[in-house]
Amino acid sequence: MDVGNSVIYILHEDASKQKIKVKGELFKYLAKVRRHSVGDTIAFRAKDDLKILHSYEVVNLDGRDMELELINSEINEVKPLKNLHIGWCIIDSKSVEKVLASLNELGVSKITFISCDRSQKNFKMDFSRFERILEASMQQCGRTDMMEFDNCKNIKEFITKHPDTKVFDFCENTLEDSSGFESVLIGCEGGFSKDERKFLKSQEVFMLKNPMVMRSESAAMAIASKILL
Secondary structure: EEEEOEEEOEEEEOOOOOOOEEEEEHHHHHHHHHOOOOOOOEEEEOOOEEEEEEEEEEEEEEHHHHHEEEEEEEEOOOOOOOOOOEEEEOOOOOHHHHHHHHHHHOOOOOOEEOOOOOOOOOOOOHHHHHHHHHHHHHHHHOOOOOEEEEEOOOHHHHHHHHHOOOEOOOOOEEEOOOOOOOOEEEOOOOOHHHHHHHHHHHEEEEEEOOOOOOOHHHHHHHHHHHHHH
16 A cells, blocks of 8 residues: 555565565465465565665465565655654553554654653663564554664753753643654653752743643653644
8 A cells, every 4th residue: 555655565684686485474464464466566675775665576376485576676765754852751661562653653753761760660671672563563654764762861861962852741831833843851650750840941841732641652642643743
């Protein structure tokens, strides 16, 4: 399915070669789930050069594998129209995983996880697992640039690196215009501590038009939607 120049694709280490043979789980997915047959065209990309879209034709299909032959290779980049860097105070990684694919589809460019005063210290972010989730999401939504991940030891370090960051918190300022908005800080469950709010006084603070208290991951989704769409 094409949306603009966005094409659902398959990541494969042999993408760009003249012939590809697909076996195992990927074969089951293409033949049994997507029901491709001889003559169909399937898009592939290689992880080390995502900007190139390779179109393959299914030339042979049996009960165990699928053979494909290269038809065309062309530059076809699908990137977000805006940039958004989320500074996210650490929460349970399982909660991050639930919304990560959606944040990827919305076009979030980077997430920096920050250890803040109210973060539970036993939560660890597994970037390798996050990247596997992103790869599955990218193949489905057509995106060709990988979201970045980073860590910061505290909020002060993050703001020092990104001084133009806006802060999502309870206040009187409702976000109306998101133009030029590229970096946002979101607290963990329980919000920012007294000392953190004192430090953040020099930053622009905003809230959304929503009277309900949102979970941290809901706030990330809402803000990304507001700014990027």
